[in-house]
Every structure is written in structure tokens, then in C-alpha cells.
Amino acid sequence: MKVFGTDVIRGSVSSKRKRPSYALIIRDDNREVFSGEVSLFRLMRRIISERPDILAVDSIREISRDQSELVALMQQFPTKTKLVQVTGGEKQQTLQVVAKRYNITFKNRFDPFEEARAIAGIAEAGGGFEVQVFEDSSDIIVSRGRSPGRGGWSQNRYVRKIHGAVLNKGREIEDTLKESGLKYEKREFKGYGGFKRVEFHISGGREDIPSFGGGGTDVQVKVRSGRLDKIRYVQQGGRKKHLIVGIDPGTTFGFAALDYEANLIALKSSRQMSVADWIEEISLAGKPVIVATDKSRMPSTVEKIKRAFSAVPFIPAEEKTQEEKYSVTSGYSYANDHERDALYAALEAHKFFKNKFRNIERKIPAGVDLDLVRTGLIRGMTPEKILGEILPESVDKEPSEVVEGDISSGRDTRILQLEGMVRNLKAYAAELEGTLTKKDAEIISLEKRLASERSERAEVRKRDAEIELRESRIKVFKKKLRSAERKNKRLLKQIDRLKRFADIQTGEFIPFKVIPSLTKDSLRSLEDEFGINEGDIIYAGNTRGWGSTAVQILSESSVQVLITGKDEDLKLKDALRALNIVLIDAADIKLSLRGKFGYVLRCDLESALSAWQSGQEKFMRSKSEEMLESIVKEYQSERIKEVWRG
CATH class of the missing domain: 3.30.420 (Nucleotidyltransferase; domain 5)
Structure with a gap:
């Protein structure tokens, strides 16, 4: 990597009378190869001829007055050369603060060569921000290399020659762009015998554009990068x-x-x-x-x-x-x-x-990013490991005092630096060994203390686990107890109701249980609350919505009598007679309702039962007759079929 580090010695780009002069330090492959004074013009000539990787400055104000001037200057840079401002981006710090971060020191901050050397070292170590003024697009402009002028008799032939050259060069460039696969837009301005001007707008930077040769005497070709609205600063390395x-x-x-x-x-x-x-x-x-x-x-x-x-x-x-x-x-x-x-x-x-x-x-040489060293120390790396793993990549980045042509002097200086580093490392290693012995003794003491703490905490955890298990069991038992208490209360209430129901049965009154309607839900609710026993009498307020399930529940419970209040259904009557369940119309007897219970006079119930029994006998005879008639008809039908077959 080749780095140019510069700092102003005298003058300013803003002054019209006193042009700036710069201290230039050139570092190539981690070695200083040049130190001298140059003007801005000679600095640009060296940049164009030597094509450095980085031009490092303290501030971009030292080489340009404004953004327009900076753009014009950077248009001349080789495509691989970057401009780096080492003191930061939009928010700048002093050079001393930045240099300290890379363990670079300079005695005289008023010496431009010392500052230029520090600037080059910082940029080479990866510090600073790259200055970007161009966007990722470029323009190629093909135009006439000379003016046609007024001319004479051969003027038209001369104009055709120039415009034809512009046309041919434009086609040559277009073919080159197609071969390279770059996207572009083309604008052509027609002229007599060809084109006055051809413009290409390309989606890519100058470094992406292939080489297509010069324009010649009749044609000129200019390549311009697209300009950003605002200067952009990008930290080196990201x-x-x-x-x-x-x-x-x-x-x-x-x-x-x-x-x-x-x-x-x-x-x-x-x-x-x-x-x-x-x-x-x-x-x-x-x-x-x-x-x-x-x-x-x-x-x-x-x-x-x-x-x-x-x-x-x-x-x-x-x-x-x-x-x-x-x-x-x-x-x-x-x-x-x-x-x-x-x-x-x-x-x-x-x-x-x-x-x-x-x-x-x-313990570390100059030109090393201290943030990397400190991070290694925080993450538990030993100083030896930090110096062995982090520093080899930048150990040669320490600025030396070698001037151009004096290689042996640089080698001797480097040997002295390495010997000093070895002495420092040996002293530091001895210091670390003493610290290590103390740490080992401290670790043994802490391990004993930790073992004691662990045993105590294990007992506490075991006791806490047992307590937690017992508390969880107590919660389960309490929940079961509350459920049993609720069930017990419900059963006691049911027993009390049944006792009152049994008391009513004595004497001339016969009790019955009341449901609002003849549905399966009402019957199941009655079963849960009072129970449905064999021989019970049930009163249904109405029979709308009755179904086969409700009738089946009455049959399975061996209910003796069903009293209906209103909306008597003939189908229901037949279904109950078929199951031999007594159905009595409430209008035929006198009832007394008391909420979910009621009672009827024994004599009225017996007369109603007698009337139902006579009707039941007729129902059974009619059913027998219907069945006999059905058997006879079936026999006759079978005989007729046999006769027809014979």
C-alpha cells in the first residue's frame, strides 16, 4: 500500500497571492520512502504519475476552498486513489487525539513534517474517513476536437470530416460499453455529415469504465463522474x-x-x-x-x-x-x-x-489501533497473545526516520526497535508471573469459599423444594375439600326437600314433583335436584317440545303418573299408553302447587286412575285387534302370491 501524507507548511488555497506549500511524506509497504516539500501542482503530478492508494490530509480545507473545487481536484485522481481525512468526518477531532488512538506521538505539533508523518501513519493503520464526492454513475462526452471556423471552398468537406469522426468515435465507445455489459443511456446531437456531440450516461463509477483510447485531433473524449449533492464521509474499513x-x-x-x-x-x-x-x-x-x-x-x-x-x-x-x-x-x-x-x-x-x-x-509500537488492543485485553487475552495475534498485521507500521535511498539505516533502526520491544516484553512477562502466583493463591481460597457456599445453598434449595412440593399438595387438597363441601351442602338441601316431600305423603294428600315443561333438560334438572324414583308422580306445566328422549326417561325411571297442565298432545297420549304410563289432565283433578312441589287429594287421584285404567283397557284391545288384523292381511297377501305363482 502506498500512502501520501500531507500537511500545509505555508500559504492557503483561499489566498490569491500566497499559494500553499505542503510537507509530503510517502510511505510504501510500511516504510517511509520520501520526505519533502511540494506545491499543490507538483503534489497532483506525483499523484497522477505514482497512483497512490491513499492521499491523507488533516482537513480537506487544506487542498480545496469548497466542494466544487474539491470535485474538480478529485476528477484528476487515478481511479484507485482515495482521499482520506484522518481527523474524522463531519465531526472532527484534533490530530493529537486521533494519533493517540493509534499510539502515534510527535514531539512538535507545529512541525508540518511531524504532522504529515502522523497523518500518513494513521491512514495506513486504517484510521480516518474516506471523502466521497462522486456518485456511482459517470458521463462520457464525445465532442469536436477543434472548431470548424468560417473556412473557404472546402469548408463543408472539413465539417463532414470532423462530424464523421465524432460519429465513428461514439460508435466505437458504444460497442466497448456493450461488450463490458454496462448499462447506459445515449444522447446524440446531429451535425452536417455526422454528429456534433455524443453523450453517454453510465450506471457505474469511473473505475468500472473500460479503456477505449484517446480521441485524436478531430475528436475529444471526456469522462466525468456523477457528483453528489453533499460530501460523504465513510469510515475506513467500516x-x-x-x-x-x-x-x-x-x-x-x-x-x-x-x-x-x-x-x-x-x-x-x-x-x-x-x-x-x-x-x-x-x-x-x-x-x-x-x-x-x-x-x-x-x-x-x-x-x-x-x-x-x-x-x-x-x-x-x-x-x-x-x-x-x-x-x-x-x-x-x-x-x-x-x-x-x-x-x-x-x-x-x-x-x-x-x-x-x-x-x-x-508495550505496543506506534501505528497500531489501540481500540483493537484494548478489546483483546477486555476479552481476557493475555498481553503476549495480543502482541502475537493483533500486532503482526501492523507491527511494521511504525514510522521510521529513513529517507529515500537509505535502506540500511532503516534496517538498523528496525532492529533496535525490535530489541527494545523484546526487553519490554521480558520485563512484562516477569511481572505477569508474579501476578499469576498471587492470583493462583487467591483462586484456591475463593474455590474453598465457593464450595462451602454451594453446599449451604444446596441444602437451602433442597429444603425450599420440599416446602414447595408440600405447598402444592396442600393447594390440591384444599381445592378437593372446597369441592366436597359444596357437594355436601347441595346434598343436605336435597335431603331436606325429600324429607318435606315424604311428610306430605302421609294422610289424604299425595305429593307430586313439578317441572315447567316436558323436556329432557327439565327432567334431568329434576333428577339432579330431587331425584326421580319408581312410582313418582310428575306434573309438567306444558307438553310443547316433548320428544322421545323425555318419554324414554319417564319409562326408565318407572314414573307412575304424568299430569299435564295444558296443550295436551294425542301423540304423547298414545306414546305414554304404549309404555303403560298414566297420563292425567290437570283439568280433571284439583291440584295445589307449591313451587317445585304440589299435592292432590287421594280420592281425586284414585278416580282419575280408574278412568285412565278403563281407557287403557280399550287402548290395549284396539291395539290387539289392529295387530290381529295386520297378521290376517299379511297371511292373505302371501296366499294370493302363492296362487299366482302356482
């Missing part, structure tokens, strides 16, 4: 910012996000958002590496969010008072207590890792 996130769950959800320097990135609270909405909100702010809470036990909501991002949890050793939380968050602005608690949790997590960050920053 990596999201690593965050320390503090969360206060509950009815009102509070969330705070800090970067590794404890800068507040986001702070919000709401009662209207679900866990899924909060996960999306947090992901927009960046990539959470630590998810912290101010509780001594992590709530389930915080646990879900932690798992969603595969983040490292942070739980304080003990919960703090409101006064302590106010003290820790005093330097920040928040809207409510929920935002304050979330911010406090994030700050406590940052405080816990702050010293560890400082210790490892001393």
Missing part, C-alpha cells in the same frame, strides 16, 4: 466504534455508551421501547464490548443484551448509594435517575479497566 455500555433496566430503560477514553457517545432513556428496539439502538451507536450494570446481580434484561452482542459483563462488587452515584457522574449531563444509573455503570466499568489500558499501551 468498523464500528468499540463501546462500554451501561444499562439501567426497568419500566423506564436507561442506556449510556462511552468510548475507551470515557467520552460520552450516547445517553438515552425511554418507557416505550422493547428489548429488541434497544438492541438496535445500541448497535447504531457502535459495537458494545462491555455491558455493565450498577446491580450486584445482573438483571435478565441486561443479560439478554449482553448475549446479543457477545459482550463482556461488568458487575460491581457492591451496590453504591445515590450520593456516590451523583459524585461519580457529576461531570456529565443527564435527564433522569435512570440515565444517571446507566452512566454510572459505564463509568465504573471504564475505571476498572483504565489502569490495564495504560499498562499495555506502553
Whole structure:
């Protein structure tokens, strides 16, 4: 990768009298190969000739006054060259702050060459934002290379020659676009003998357009990229910012996000958002590496969010008072207590890792993204593993003092740097061994304590399980007891009614049971409440809606008498006579109704039974006669059939 890093030495693009001069640092394949002073004109010549991957600047205002001038400048860039603003996008930070993030230091911030060297190192390490002014479309304009002028006798032939050349070049470009498969729109402006101008609007950037050669003396060809309405800044590599996130769950959800320097990135609270909405909100702010809470036990909501991002949890050793939380968050602005608690949790997590960050920053070379190193440390990687896995990709990115042509000097400097790194790592390894011994002793003590706690908690859990089982059984028995008590009350009431019913049967009165209508539902309700016994007398208020099921219930219960109040049905009378159940019309006897019971005089009932019995005998004789007649007719029919067969 070749990177141009620039910083203004003197002058300004806004000045008409004093044009700018730049300090230029060129890095190629992780080595500094050039350091010198150039004008803007010479800088552009080197960019066009050497085709660097990145032109890195402190601010785009150093190379252009406005967007139009920046577009004109970038139109000259090779297709693979990117413009990178290392101090940020629309929101910029100072170069010192950005350089610190990549462990790059420079002694004199007023030295343009020091700043240009830092700018190149940051861009090479993947820092900064790519500046984009072109959209993903391009225009190819084929036009006359020279003016026809007034001319003389051969003027028409001369015009035909130029316009014919424009036509031929337009067709050549169109064939090339068809072969490459690019989508395009074409506009043609006719002229004498051909075309004055041909325009192609292509759905693709300049890098997608194939080469089709120059235009020649009579034709000129221009390629222009489509221009964006507004400058767009895209972070290099597309990596999201690593965050320390503090969360206060509950009815009102509070969330705070800090970067590794404890800068507040986001702070919000709401009662209207679900866990899924909060996960999306947090992901927009960046990539959470630590998810912290101010509780001594992590709530389930915080646990879900932690798992969603595969983040490292942070739980304080003990919960703090409101006064302590106010003290820790005093330097920040928040809207409510929920935002304050979330911010406090994030700050406590940052405080816990702050010293560890400082210790490892001393051990790594310049030009390395400290966010990656800190993230590895948080996720439990040892310093050796971090230096072994993360740094090899960028270990050669440390700026050196080598100038063009002095290769041996750069090699010696690199050896000295590596030897110093080895010494630092050995000292750090010895320090870690001592810490490891202390940690082993602490782990043994904590394991003993944990075993004791587990045995106590196991006994508590066993006792709680037994209590819970017994309570569940008690609930079941209580439910059965309440059901039995209700059933007992119902049976006692039924016994009381039956006693009163039995008392009425003595003497000259005979009791009967009352139902509103002769239906199966009324009979089953009577069965549930008082029972239907053999020899009972039942009074039905009306017989409308009777059916075979109701008659069958009367027959199966051996009911002696059915008294009907009104709407007597002849079919019902025949059905009951067939089952030998007495049917008495209420109009033929005197009744006394008392709710669900009634009584009738014994003498009246006996006379009604006598009358029904005489009618029953006639009914049975008529049935016998009908049956005998049916048998005779059937016999006669069979004899007639036999005669006809014979």
C-alpha cells in the first residue's frame, strides 16, 4: 500500500497571492520512502504519475476552498486513489487525539513534517474517513476536437470530416460499453455529415469504465463522474466504534455508551421501547464490548443484551448509594435517575479497566489501533497473545526516520526497535508471573469459599423444594375439600326437600314433583335436584317440545303418573299408553302447587286412575285387534302370491 501524507507548511488555497506549500511524506509497504516539500501542482503530478492508494490530509480545507473545487481536484485522481481525512468526518477531532488512538506521538505539533508523518501513519493503520464526492454513475462526452471556423471552398468537406469522426468515435465507445455489459443511456446531437456531440450516461463509477483510447485531433473524449449533492464521509474499513455500555433496566430503560477514553457517545432513556428496539439502538451507536450494570446481580434484561452482542459483563462488587452515584457522574449531563444509573455503570466499568489500558499501551509500537488492543485485553487475552495475534498485521507500521535511498539505516533502526520491544516484553512477562502466583493463591481460597457456599445453598434449595412440593399438595387438597363441601351442602338441601316431600305423603294428600315443561333438560334438572324414583308422580306445566328422549326417561325411571297442565298432545297420549304410563289432565283433578312441589287429594287421584285404567283397557284391545288384523292381511297377501305363482 502506498500512502501520501500531507500537511500545509505555508500559504492557503483561499489566498490569491500566497499559494500553499505542503510537507509530503510517502510511505510504501510500511516504510517511509520520501520526505519533502511540494506545491499543490507538483503534489497532483506525483499523484497522477505514482497512483497512490491513499492521499491523507488533516482537513480537506487544506487542498480545496469548497466542494466544487474539491470535485474538480478529485476528477484528476487515478481511479484507485482515495482521499482520506484522518481527523474524522463531519465531526472532527484534533490530530493529537486521533494519533493517540493509534499510539502515534510527535514531539512538535507545529512541525508540518511531524504532522504529515502522523497523518500518513494513521491512514495506513486504517484510521480516518474516506471523502466521497462522486456518485456511482459517470458521463462520457464525445465532442469536436477543434472548431470548424468560417473556412473557404472546402469548408463543408472539413465539417463532414470532423462530424464523421465524432460519429465513428461514439460508435466505437458504444460497442466497448456493450461488450463490458454496462448499462447506459445515449444522447446524440446531429451535425452536417455526422454528429456534433455524443453523450453517454453510465450506471457505474469511473473505475468500472473500460479503456477505449484517446480521441485524436478531430475528436475529444471526456469522462466525468456523477457528483453528489453533499460530501460523504465513510469510515475506513467500516468498523464500528468499540463501546462500554451501561444499562439501567426497568419500566423506564436507561442506556449510556462511552468510548475507551470515557467520552460520552450516547445517553438515552425511554418507557416505550422493547428489548429488541434497544438492541438496535445500541448497535447504531457502535459495537458494545462491555455491558455493565450498577446491580450486584445482573438483571435478565441486561443479560439478554449482553448475549446479543457477545459482550463482556461488568458487575460491581457492591451496590453504591445515590450520593456516590451523583459524585461519580457529576461531570456529565443527564435527564433522569435512570440515565444517571446507566452512566454510572459505564463509568465504573471504564475505571476498572483504565489502569490495564495504560499498562499495555506502553508495550505496543506506534501505528497500531489501540481500540483493537484494548478489546483483546477486555476479552481476557493475555498481553503476549495480543502482541502475537493483533500486532503482526501492523507491527511494521511504525514510522521510521529513513529517507529515500537509505535502506540500511532503516534496517538498523528496525532492529533496535525490535530489541527494545523484546526487553519490554521480558520485563512484562516477569511481572505477569508474579501476578499469576498471587492470583493462583487467591483462586484456591475463593474455590474453598465457593464450595462451602454451594453446599449451604444446596441444602437451602433442597429444603425450599420440599416446602414447595408440600405447598402444592396442600393447594390440591384444599381445592378437593372446597369441592366436597359444596357437594355436601347441595346434598343436605336435597335431603331436606325429600324429607318435606315424604311428610306430605302421609294422610289424604299425595305429593307430586313439578317441572315447567316436558323436556329432557327439565327432567334431568329434576333428577339432579330431587331425584326421580319408581312410582313418582310428575306434573309438567306444558307438553310443547316433548320428544322421545323425555318419554324414554319417564319409562326408565318407572314414573307412575304424568299430569299435564295444558296443550295436551294425542301423540304423547298414545306414546305414554304404549309404555303403560298414566297420563292425567290437570283439568280433571284439583291440584295445589307449591313451587317445585304440589299435592292432590287421594280420592281425586284414585278416580282419575280408574278412568285412565278403563281407557287403557280399550287402548290395549284396539291395539290387539289392529295387530290381529295386520297378521290376517299379511297371511292373505302371501296366499294370493302363492296362487299366482302356482
